[in-house]
């Protein structure tokens with residue numbers, strides 16, 4: 021099985037021979053690649069992170085903005101791994117990108133977490149705090 025080096029989809033079609041190498045076209049993102057090519061490899065880190073954020077209720081566009089991976093790739097991963105999220109759409113979290121010091125200051129203030137749920141996930145050299153105002157009317 022051949023995976024697209026751009027979005028890691030396994031749906032592709034043969035698309036001619038270039039320089040004696042079979043070329044493929046990804047059906048998901050239209051990226052052309054050949055089997056031997058060492059393309060832009062999507063780090064598993066970003067796949068996991070994107071799916072994690074998706075599950076937390078963020079939109080594709082938000083994930084694109086935060087991680088810098090195309091929303092098309094994120095959509096393909098969601099499809100590929102058959103991710104379904106339990107949240108309804110009017111239940112949307114807010115998020116902040118913080119460094120370690122800002123994060124500890126944030127948690128140091130109890131009011132920041134009153135009546136809310138929060139998770140922290142590593143994001144490169146910073147941290148992302150995702151927060152739900154659960155009990156807001």
Ligand SMILES: [Zn+2]
Nearest residue numbers: 024027046049
């Ligand atoms: Zn692709």
